[in-house]
Amino acid sequence: MFRTAVRNVLAHKARLLMTVLAVMLGVAFVSGTLVFTNTISQAQQSSSAKGFDHVDVAVEPESQPDRGDRLAPPPQLSEALLKKAAQVPGADSAIGSLQGFTALAGKDGKLVGTGFSTQGGNYWGSHDPRHPLETGRAPHGPHEVAIDAKTAERTGYKVGDTVRVSVDGPVLTPKISGIFTTDDGTVAAGGSLTLFDTPTAQRLFHKEGAYDRIDVEAAAGVSQHALQTQLDDVLPKDRASTATARQLADDQAETIASSMDSFRTTLLMFAGIALFVGIFLIANTFTMLVAQRTKELALLRAVGASRKQVTRSVLFEAFVVGTIAAVAGLAVGVGIGAGLRAVMGATGVTLPDGPLVISPGTVAASLAVGILVTMLAAWLPGRRAAKIPPVAAMNSVHATATTKSLVLRNTLGALLTAAGTAVVLYATSMQDMDSAQLPLGLGAVLLVIGIFVLTPLLSRPLIAAAGPLLRAFGVSGKLARLNAVRNPRRTAATSAALMIGLTLITGMTVIAGSSQQAVDKMATSALKADYVVSMANGSSLSPEVEKKLDGADGVTAVSGLRNAPARIANSTEYLTGVNGRTIGDLTDLPLKNGAFTVGGKDVVVDDDTAKEKGWKAGTTFPVTYEDGSKQRLTVAGIYEGNELISGILLDNATLTPHIGDPSDMQVMVKTAGGTSDAAQSGLIKALGDNPAIQVQDKQDISEGIAKTVTLMLNMLYGLLAMAVIVAVLGVVNTLAMSVFERSQEIGMLRAIGLDRRGIKRMVRLESLVISLFGGVLGIGLGVFFGWAGGKLISGSLDTYEMVLPWGRLGLFLALAALVGVLAALWPARRAARLNMLAAIKAE
Known part of the structure; x- marks a missing residue:
C-alpha cells in the first residue's frame, strides 16, 4: 500500500503542485514570521544587555503608598541617596542616571527619529563610562550637548555645530561639545540620544536634585549579589529598591519578548487564515484525486485491502505532499524573514544588528504545521473513499450524493448559520466591548462554517441569477453555468477560499472607514479652535x-x-x-x-x-x-x-x-x-x-486620522493577499482537474462543432462565475461582520455610523472577477488544446 501511495504521488505531480504551493505559502508565512520576530527580538535583547556593561547593581525608586489625605508624588532618588550608595564598602563607583524625551532637529529642520525614539539624558562628569567619547569633550552648562555617533553620521553634525533641541516645548540652541558611542537599543533602532550635563538635565526634565536610577559598579572581587546585599543594608527600603544587572537584563529581555508577542500573534493569525483557506484547496484536490481513482481503490479493496489501509494510503500521500511543501515553505520563510528585515531597513526603519535566528522551534513548527494541515485536509476524502463498497465503486453507483446526505448537510449548515447569527446578534447587544469580543468571534466562526456548509445549496440560485448575462455568450455561456452547478460541493469548496479572504477584507474596510469618519466628525465638530x-x-x-x-x-x-x-x-x-x-x-x-x-x-x-x-x-x-x-x-x-x-x-x-x-x-x-x-x-x-x-488645523487632524487608518488597512490587505493567492491556486487547481475529468465531454463538444475559442470561453466563464459566487458571499458576510463590529464600537464612540465604501466594495468584486479570469488562463488553454479523438477515447 505504501509503494502504491508513493507511485500515486509520482503519477500526479502536476495535479499536486497547486496543493504543494498552497501549503508552502502558508508555512512560509509561519516560518518567516517566526524567523523575523525571533531575529529582531534577539538583536534587541543583545543590544539592551550591552547597556548594562557598566552596571552591577541598579538602585530604582520604590513606589510610594497612596496616603489618604494626599496623592503620592512620583518617587525620585535624591543626591543624598547617590552619595550613600557610592560609599558602600563593596562599591567602586556610582552614577546618577536621568532620561526623558528630547527632540533634536536635523539640518533640514525636521525631527531626527520619531516619537519616543528621540531620547535625552545626562552625561556623568567629564568621563561617562556608559557613553565613551569619540570626538570632542563632555558637555558643560546649559549651552552645550553631546550627541550619539549614529545620529551625527545620519545628520552630518560635527563638534562645534549649533543644534536646535526641545524637551517640552521651548527651543534650545546649544552647541555640540562632543560625539559619543553607545549601545543603547533605541539608538541602534534609529533613534537619537542627546546628553546634557547633570544639572542641566535635572532642570530640563523637572527633576532638580534627583535621579531616575543610580547605577553602582562593584569593586574588584565583589559579586553583584554581595553588592546588592550591602546596598540593601544601608538604603532606606521605603524609598529605594535594588536589582542586579543580571536581573535587569533578564527583565528587559522579557519585556522585549513580550512586546514582540502581539506583533508575532498578528502575523501568525494571518498565516493561519492562509492555511485555513489552503485546507479547502487540499481537501478539494484529494477529493478529486480519490474520485478519479475510485475504480483503482475498489480493485484494491476487492483483492484484500482493508478500509484502514485505503485511508492510510491516502494519508501517506498527504504526508509526502505535506513534507515537501513544509520543507520548501521553511526555506522560503527564511528568505521572507531576511527580506522583511531588508525591506524595513529600506523604508527608513533601522533595526538592531544581529544574526538571522532560525531556532529549532521554528523548524519544528513549520514542519508540523505543513504536514498536519495537509493530512487533516486529506483525511475526510480518504475516509470517504474507504467507505465505498468495491462493487458500487466499480459501477460508479457512489457518484451521486444521496438525498439523505444532502438533507443532513443542509440541515447542519442551517443550524450552524442560525446559531452563528444569533451569537453575533447577542454580542452586539452587550454593553462591554471587551466582554463582547469572545462571543462575536465565536459567532463569526460558526456563521462562516455554516455558510460554507450551505454553499452547495446556495450555489444553484445565485449562479442561476447570472444566467441572463451568460446567455449573451451563447452555447459557451450556457455550458459554463451548467458546469458551475454540476458539482455543487466542488464549487462550494473552490469559492469558499475566496469567500473567507474577501469576508475579512470587506469587514475590516467597513469598520476602518466608518471609524475614520466617526473620529473625523468628532474631532472637527467638538472644536471651534482653528x-x-x-x-x-x-x-x-x-x-x-x-x-x-x-x-x-x-x-x-x-x-x-x-x-x-x-x-x-x-x-x-x-x-x-x-x-x-x-x-x-x-x-x-x-x-x-x-x-x-x-x-x-x-x-x-x-x-x-x-x-x-x-x-x-x-x-x-x-x-x-x-x-x-x-x-x-x-x-x-x-x-x-x-x-x-x-x-x-x-x-x-x-x-x-x-x-x-x-x-x-x-x-x-x-x-x-x-x-x-x-x-x-x-x-x-x-x-x-x-x-x-x-x-x-482640523483638516490636518482629519488627514492624520485618515493616514493612520489607510496605513493599517494597507498592512492588512498585504497580509490577507496571501489568502487570496491561495484562493487563486484553488480555482486553478479545480478547473485544471475539472478539465481532466471532462476530457471526453470536451472532445465531444469539439467534435460536434464547438471551436477552440468556444471551449476557452466556456472554461473562463465557469471560472468567472465560481469566483464571483465566492466574492458575493464574502462581501455580504464582510458587510454583516462590519456592521456587528461597528455596533460594539458605537457604544464607546457616539459619532460612529456605518458607512459602506461602495467604491471599494465594487473594487473587491472586480478583484474576485480578476481572480476568475487569471485562474482560468492555463486550464482554458489546456482544454482548447485537447485532441478531440484522443479525448473521446480517454477513460
Missing part, C-alpha cells in the same frame, strides 16, 4: 508654550488642556484644567443642563461622569488635590462629552497652584482670520520653528 498644538510624540507641553501662543500676532483665544489627579469620594479621578475665559470660544460641547461656566469653584462635567456620580447642575462635591489641599467645587453645568474632551473641566487658575510640575496635553488656539497658511506659519515661528511641536 489650531491644536501638541508634541509630536504625544508627551506634555511646557506652560511656556501657551504663554508664547497667547502673545503671538493674530491670536484671539488660547487654552491649554492640563490634567492632574485628585481624590473625589475615596477614588482617584483626573481633573482637566482649561482657561475658563476662553474655553467656550474654543470648543463646541453641547450643554445638557445648567450653564457652561468655568471659573473659581465652578466646574462643568461631562454627562457620563455626572450620571456615574449622581451629580446635576448645582451639586457641590469635595476634592482633595495632588498636594493635599481640599476644596469644594460646584457643578455649574453638564455637557455632552466625547473622546477628545470629557471629564471635569475647571479653571487652570484654580488647578495649577496645586500641581507640582504643571504641563499641558495640548493647546487650542483661535486666530482672528481663521485658518490660513500665513496664520499657521505665524504660530510655528512664534514657537521657534520647533521640530518637536506640531500645529494642526
Whole structure:
C-alpha cells in the first residue's frame, strides 16, 4: 500500500503542485514570521544587555503608598541617596542616571527619529563610562550637548555645530561639545540620544536634585549579589529598591519578548487564515484525486485491502505532499524573514544588528504545521473513499450524493448559520466591548462554517441569477453555468477560499472607514479652535508654550488642556484644567443642563461622569488635590462629552497652584482670520520653528486620522493577499482537474462543432462565475461582520455610523472577477488544446 501511495504521488505531480504551493505559502508565512520576530527580538535583547556593561547593581525608586489625605508624588532618588550608595564598602563607583524625551532637529529642520525614539539624558562628569567619547569633550552648562555617533553620521553634525533641541516645548540652541558611542537599543533602532550635563538635565526634565536610577559598579572581587546585599543594608527600603544587572537584563529581555508577542500573534493569525483557506484547496484536490481513482481503490479493496489501509494510503500521500511543501515553505520563510528585515531597513526603519535566528522551534513548527494541515485536509476524502463498497465503486453507483446526505448537510449548515447569527446578534447587544469580543468571534466562526456548509445549496440560485448575462455568450455561456452547478460541493469548496479572504477584507474596510469618519466628525465638530498644538510624540507641553501662543500676532483665544489627579469620594479621578475665559470660544460641547461656566469653584462635567456620580447642575462635591489641599467645587453645568474632551473641566487658575510640575496635553488656539497658511506659519515661528511641536488645523487632524487608518488597512490587505493567492491556486487547481475529468465531454463538444475559442470561453466563464459566487458571499458576510463590529464600537464612540465604501466594495468584486479570469488562463488553454479523438477515447 505504501509503494502504491508513493507511485500515486509520482503519477500526479502536476495535479499536486497547486496543493504543494498552497501549503508552502502558508508555512512560509509561519516560518518567516517566526524567523523575523525571533531575529529582531534577539538583536534587541543583545543590544539592551550591552547597556548594562557598566552596571552591577541598579538602585530604582520604590513606589510610594497612596496616603489618604494626599496623592503620592512620583518617587525620585535624591543626591543624598547617590552619595550613600557610592560609599558602600563593596562599591567602586556610582552614577546618577536621568532620561526623558528630547527632540533634536536635523539640518533640514525636521525631527531626527520619531516619537519616543528621540531620547535625552545626562552625561556623568567629564568621563561617562556608559557613553565613551569619540570626538570632542563632555558637555558643560546649559549651552552645550553631546550627541550619539549614529545620529551625527545620519545628520552630518560635527563638534562645534549649533543644534536646535526641545524637551517640552521651548527651543534650545546649544552647541555640540562632543560625539559619543553607545549601545543603547533605541539608538541602534534609529533613534537619537542627546546628553546634557547633570544639572542641566535635572532642570530640563523637572527633576532638580534627583535621579531616575543610580547605577553602582562593584569593586574588584565583589559579586553583584554581595553588592546588592550591602546596598540593601544601608538604603532606606521605603524609598529605594535594588536589582542586579543580571536581573535587569533578564527583565528587559522579557519585556522585549513580550512586546514582540502581539506583533508575532498578528502575523501568525494571518498565516493561519492562509492555511485555513489552503485546507479547502487540499481537501478539494484529494477529493478529486480519490474520485478519479475510485475504480483503482475498489480493485484494491476487492483483492484484500482493508478500509484502514485505503485511508492510510491516502494519508501517506498527504504526508509526502505535506513534507515537501513544509520543507520548501521553511526555506522560503527564511528568505521572507531576511527580506522583511531588508525591506524595513529600506523604508527608513533601522533595526538592531544581529544574526538571522532560525531556532529549532521554528523548524519544528513549520514542519508540523505543513504536514498536519495537509493530512487533516486529506483525511475526510480518504475516509470517504474507504467507505465505498468495491462493487458500487466499480459501477460508479457512489457518484451521486444521496438525498439523505444532502438533507443532513443542509440541515447542519442551517443550524450552524442560525446559531452563528444569533451569537453575533447577542454580542452586539452587550454593553462591554471587551466582554463582547469572545462571543462575536465565536459567532463569526460558526456563521462562516455554516455558510460554507450551505454553499452547495446556495450555489444553484445565485449562479442561476447570472444566467441572463451568460446567455449573451451563447452555447459557451450556457455550458459554463451548467458546469458551475454540476458539482455543487466542488464549487462550494473552490469559492469558499475566496469567500473567507474577501469576508475579512470587506469587514475590516467597513469598520476602518466608518471609524475614520466617526473620529473625523468628532474631532472637527467638538472644536471651534482653528489650531491644536501638541508634541509630536504625544508627551506634555511646557506652560511656556501657551504663554508664547497667547502673545503671538493674530491670536484671539488660547487654552491649554492640563490634567492632574485628585481624590473625589475615596477614588482617584483626573481633573482637566482649561482657561475658563476662553474655553467656550474654543470648543463646541453641547450643554445638557445648567450653564457652561468655568471659573473659581465652578466646574462643568461631562454627562457620563455626572450620571456615574449622581451629580446635576448645582451639586457641590469635595476634592482633595495632588498636594493635599481640599476644596469644594460646584457643578455649574453638564455637557455632552466625547473622546477628545470629557471629564471635569475647571479653571487652570484654580488647578495649577496645586500641581507640582504643571504641563499641558495640548493647546487650542483661535486666530482672528481663521485658518490660513500665513496664520499657521505665524504660530510655528512664534514657537521657534520647533521640530518637536506640531500645529494642526482640523483638516490636518482629519488627514492624520485618515493616514493612520489607510496605513493599517494597507498592512492588512498585504497580509490577507496571501489568502487570496491561495484562493487563486484553488480555482486553478479545480478547473485544471475539472478539465481532466471532462476530457471526453470536451472532445465531444469539439467534435460536434464547438471551436477552440468556444471551449476557452466556456472554461473562463465557469471560472468567472465560481469566483464571483465566492466574492458575493464574502462581501455580504464582510458587510454583516462590519456592521456587528461597528455596533460594539458605537457604544464607546457616539459619532460612529456605518458607512459602506461602495467604491471599494465594487473594487473587491472586480478583484474576485480578476481572480476568475487569471485562474482560468492555463486550464482554458489546456482544454482548447485537447485532441478531440484522443479525448473521446480517454477513460
